Amino acid sequence: MxxxxxxxxxxxxxxxxxxxxxxxxxxxxxxxxxxxxxxEICRDVNRVTPADxxxxxxxxxxxxxxxxxxxxxxxxxxxxxxYFAQIRCWHPKTQSIRLETVPMQLPHEIxxxxxxxxxxxxxxxxxNMCPLTKQHLESCEADAQAKLLAIxxxxxxxxxxxxxxxxxxxxxxSLPGSADFSTLRIPMVALAHSMTCHETFDDVFAVxxxxxxxxxxxxxxxxxxxxxxxxxTDKCRKAPSMPLPRGALAESRQDWKFAAEVFGFPAxxxxxxxxxxxxxxxxxx
Numbered sequence: 238m239x240x241x242x243x244x245x246x247x248x249x250x251x252x253x254x255x256x257x258x259x260x261x262x263x264x265x266x267x268x269x270x271x272x273x274x275x276x277e278i279c280r281d282v283n284r285v286t287p288a289d290x291x292x293x294x295x296x297x298x299x300x301x302x303x304x305x306x307x308x309x310x311x312x313x314x315x316x317x318x319x320y321f322a323q324i325r326c327w328h329p330k331t332q333s334i335r336l337e338t339v340p341m342q343l344p345h346e347i348x349x350x351x352x353x354x355x356x357x358x359x360x361x362x363x364x365n366m367c368p369l370t371k372q373h374l375e376s377c378e379a380d381a382q383a384k385l386l387a388i389x390x391x392x393x394x395x396x397x398x399x400x401x402x403x404x405x406x407x408x409x410x411s412l413p414g415s416a417d418f419s420t421l422r423i424p425m426v427a428l429a430h431s432m433t434c435h436e437t438f439d440d441v442f443a444v445x446x447x448x449x450x451x452x453x454x455x456x457x458x459x460x461x462x463x464x465x466x467x468x469x470t471d472k473c474r475k476a477p478s479m480p481l482p483r484g485a486l487a488e489s490r491q492d493w494k495f496a497a498e499v500f501g502f503p504a505x506x507x508x509x510x511x512x513x514x515x516x517x518x519x520x521x522x
Contacts, residue, residue, distance in 0.1 A: 387487035
């Protein structure tokens with residue numbers, strides 16, 4: 238297969254207008270951006286002056302481009318910065334488990350940002366919730382003696398690389414009750430599948446559990462998930478400026494592959510049976 242990273246033309250041989258038009262054509266023809274977004278970008282380009290993007294175009298090379306752009310575009314972000322945690326990950330080359338620093342977005346911080354900049358009544362909507370999820374939420378509210386925002390965790394894998402030989406495991410947060418945001422998925426953590434093991438998700442869910450406890454109580458944490466003092470990267474977490482609504486984990490969704498590898502469910506090709514509602518196994522069919 239041909240690599241997606243190799244362009245069929247030399248960018249340096251084209252002047253700026255021709256290169257921009259060729260880039261937009263590439264985005265459209267490769268389906269890297271929807272046609273509506275390509276059209277929107279073209280209209281925006283026609284409305285701005287070169288000085289409007291002078292700070293972004295100041296980069297002299299493509300080295301560390303992702304870090305440079307994240308710094309420029311993320312300066313005025315309404316989201317909290319990534320929470321960095323030490324996670325046990327599998328290293329295929331050494332066939333061993335090592336600690337890696339993994340960036341994450343935390344459920345209670347995501348909810349705080351949504352509540353501050355969004356409509357809390359819409360977030361608390363339960364009209365799109367299935368009966369079992371709503372029953373569980375009502376049970377949680379009875380225990381807490383308060384109205385709770387229902388959140389969901391969505392686990393799934395996605396292929397990466399131009400030849401689709403690699404994949405990533407993604408944990409996202411959803412709002413299962415909201416009709417307006419029923420398709421909303423906010424990524425919390427993404428990990429290369431080749432570097433995950435049982436210990437990896439044990440550590441990831443330990444951080445998520447700590448965040449969910451903060452969400453359930455409506456109290457901002459006063460220390461890191463392992464009880465250690467805040468790091469230098471946690472400056473904004475020492476004195477958060479946003480109120481924290483109370484919420485509860487109402488549901489967890491994933492495909493069977495993810496359920497088997499992460500939560501220990503029987504795989505579909507085993508003789509144990511993989512249904513959570515009955516004891517039927519393949520030999521009984």
